[in-house]
Structure formats: C-alpha cells, structure tokens
Amino acid sequence: MVTLRGDPVYALTKAYALKSLLMPFSMLEELAYSRDLADFVERLRASPYGTFLAQLQKPYRASEVEKAFWRGLVSTHYSFVTTALRPGLLEALFMRYIYFNIKTVLKAKAMGKTVDEIMKTVDLYPETLLKVRDQTLRAAAAKDLSEALKELAKTPLAATASAAVSAWSATGDFSAVEAVIDKLYVDGLLKAYRKLPRSERKLHRQFVAIDVDSYALAAALRSRLWGLTSPQVSSFLPTETIDIPLEMLVSLATSDDWRKVFEEIPKTSLLEKIEVVEDPSKMAAEIEERASLQKIRYAARSFYKTPFRQVNIQAFLVLKEAEVRNLSTIGKNIEEGVTDIAFIRSLLIPY
Numbered sequence: 051m052v053t054l055r056g057d058p059v060y061a062l063t064k065a066y067a068l069k070s071l072l073m074p075f076s077m078l079e080e081l082a083y084s085r086d087l088a089d090f091v092e093r094l095r096a097s098p099y100g101t102f103l104a105q106l107q108k109p110y111r112a113s114e115v116e117k118a119f120w121r122g123l124v125s126t127h128y129s130f131v132t133t134a135l136r137p138g139l140l141e142a143l144f145m146r147y148i149y150f151n152i153k154t155v156l157k158a159k160a161m162g163k164t165v166d167e168i169m170k171t172v173d174l175y176p177e178t179l180l181k182v183r184d185q186t187l188r189a190a191a192a193k194d195l196s197e198a199l200k201e202l203a204k205t206p207l208a209a210t211a212s213a214a215v216s217a218w219s220a221t222g223d224f225s226a227v228e229a230v231i232d233k234l235y236v237d238g239l240l241k242a243y244r245k246l247p248r249s250e251r252k253l254h255r256q257f258v259a260i261d262v263d264s265y266a267l268a269a270a271l272r273s274r275l276w277g278l279t280s281p282q283v284s285s286f287l288p289t290e291t292i293d294i295p296l297e298m299l300v301s302l303a304t305s306d307d308w309r310k311v312f313e314e315i316p317k318t319s320l321l322e323k324i325e326v327v328e329d330p331s332k333m334a335a336e337i338e339e340r341a342s343l344q345k346i347r348y349a350a351r352s353f354y355k356t357p358f359r360q361v362n363i364q365a366f367l368v369l370k371e372a373e374v375r376n377l378s379t380i381g382k383n384i385e386e387g388v389t390d391i392a393f394i395r396s397l398l399i400p401y
Contacts, residue, residue: 061134065366082394112385116378117173123374142242147176159195210234221276229269236288253361259292264341268334270299293318372401
C-alpha cells in the first residue's frame with residue numbers, strides 16, 4: 051500500500067479541494083428554509099457530512115445532527131494529521147477536541163449528572179480515533195467531580211488532574227478547572243509551534259498568537275475572581291506567550307488597579323476596541339469571542355496572502371469549524387420552529 055504520510059503536496063492540495071466545498075452563505079440560507087430537521091438532513095445527504103448523517107436514526111434531534119457535523123470536522127482534521135508533511139502542530143490542535151470532552155464530562159460531574167446523561171452530550175469519536183477512550187470514560191463513570199479527577203490521575207493526564215484538583219479545592223469555581231485543562235492544550239500548542247522550521251513559524255505565528263494570548267488574557271482576568279496569589283496565578287498561565295508579556299498578565303490578575311494594567315498591555319489586533327468594564331469575566335468572554343472571529347478572518351485571508359503553504363491546512367480547518375457551527379445553529383433553530391430567516395442569518399458566523 052502506498053502511503054502519503056509526509057507528502058508536501060497531497061495534504062495541501064486536499065485542503066484547497068475541500069475549501070472549494072465549503073458552503074457559501076447562499077446555501078446556508080437555503081438550508082434555513084428547511085421544513086423540519088428531516089428535510090434539513092435530506093438536503094445535506096450529498097454533502098461531505100452525508101456519511102455521518104446517514105448513521106442517525108429518525109426522529110432526528112438537533113443535538114445528534116450537531117454531533118454528525120462535528121464528526122465530519124474531526125474526521126477531516128485527523129486525515130490531515132495522518133498525511134501532513136509536519137503533523138506536530140495539527141496533532142496539538144486535534145487535542146482540543148479531547149480536552150473539550152474532558153471539560154464537558156467534568157462539568158457534568160460538578161452538576162451531579164449521571165453517566166447516561168453525560169454520554170448523551172459527549173461524543174467520544176476523537177478519543178476513538180486516538181485510541182484513548184478509557185481516560186474520558188473513567189471520568190464519566192466516577193460518582194462525582196473529585197472522583198472523576200482522581201480517575202484522570204490514573205491516565206497520562208495525571209499532572210493536569212492533580213492541578214485541577216488543587217484548582218477546584220482552592221476556588222470552588224469550575225472555570226478554574228477549565229483553565230487548567232486549557233493550559234495543557236495551549237502549552238502543547240506552543241511546544242509544537244516551537245518545533246516548526248523558522249519559515250513555517252512565521253506563517254503560523256498569527257494563528258498561534260490568537261489562541262495562546264486570548265487564553266492567557268482570559269485566564270488572568272478570570273483568576274481575579276479566585277483570590278489567588280501571584281505564584282498561584284502563574285500556574286494557570288501558559289509557559290510563554292506570543293505578543294503579551296507574562297509579567298503583565300500576572301499583574302493583570304493581582305494588581306489592585308488592574309484596569310490600568312490592562313490599558314498598558316500592548317494593543318495587538320486582538321485588543322483593539324476592547325472596552326474596559328467592571329466585570330473581568332465579561333471582558334474575558336469578549337476577548338475569547340473576538341479571538342474566534344479574528345482567527346476566522348485571518349484564515350479566510352490566508353489562502354490568497356500565503357498561497358500554497360502548509361499553514362493553509364490550519365486555515366481550512368478554522369473555516370471548516372465555522373461552517374460546522376453555522377450548520378449546528380441552523381439545525382437548532384429549525385428544531386425550535388424558528389421561521390425568521392433574517393434572524394437565523396444574524397446568528398451565523400461570517401467566513
């Protein structure tokens with residue numbers, strides 16, 4: 051069998067081919083006119099999501115249809131991991147699906163949900179592809195959040211589980227647990243980024259900076275609510291950042307005059323026009339939302355600003371995720387009986 055692992059042309063050509071299959075807004079609008087979820091699914095039979103939608107049973111539910119869309123994205127992402135010239139960064143990015151599921155399971159445990167309830171909301175398809183289902187299943191089967199974290203301590207996530215236990219004990223705020231897991235993702239992303247050749251790092255820099263710096267800023271702002279010391283705050287921050295000095299982030303988290311510190315942070319495109327408000331958690335959410343939209347805009351430009359470079363694989367995956375989110379939004383509104391197409395259109399992410 052011929053393997054295409056490491057072929058510098060195949061994966062990139064595939065990214066361009068798949069980008070041409072992304073649905074234009076006119077098609078999304080047509081889908082919004084679907085009579086019901088059955089009609090919606092039927093219209094998508096011939097799309098790249100058809101294989102996953104065909105696995106669903108009637109009557110359809112929007113949550114299950116959404117899982118099919120995400121499986122389409124995860125499957126595509128994994129196919130690039132197995133064929134890209136330098137898959138390290140794509141592998142690090144893929145871990146986001148795993149960590150999202152872990153956070154979902156742990157949050158459900160914090161809310162007292164049963165295993166059956168949890169498994170209805172979590173799709174372990176990414177774990178299946180990486181053959182690591184056990185670590186998430188262990189957490190799901192635990193009786194409560196503390197036990198779930200202990201179960202994770204028996205997996206390769208032991209160090210993170212231990213940090214999460216400390217975060218939960220110190221703050222009682224689940225967002226602190228999420229921050230610990232997000233830090234694991236961000237540190238992995240940074241490690242993979244630093245291993246890229248210098249020419250590739252230059253092209254990927256903006257994507258990585260958006261992810262890393264937005265996480266670091268959000269963690270610093272939210273940690274103000276946790277009453278932590280400077281050393282404790284540092285444990286929530288990544289090992290390094292791209293455009294924002296780490297020492298400024300620690301000051302942002304601990305200073306009495308944190309608004310002044312925020313104003314002194316270098317004004318990257320991520321922070322342009324961000325209004326300083328009283329609630330740091332609200333600012334954190336706004337920064338995360340802006341980061342998501344900024345990454346999509348950057349991905350859309352990438353194909354003509356840096357044509358035929360490996361970075362466009364990542365750019366395509368960003369756009370593919372935006373499509374998945376849009377399709378999921380349409381499906382949810384159809385299930386809820388929303389017929390105002392202008393309203394549905396207003397909820398869609400431009401890409």
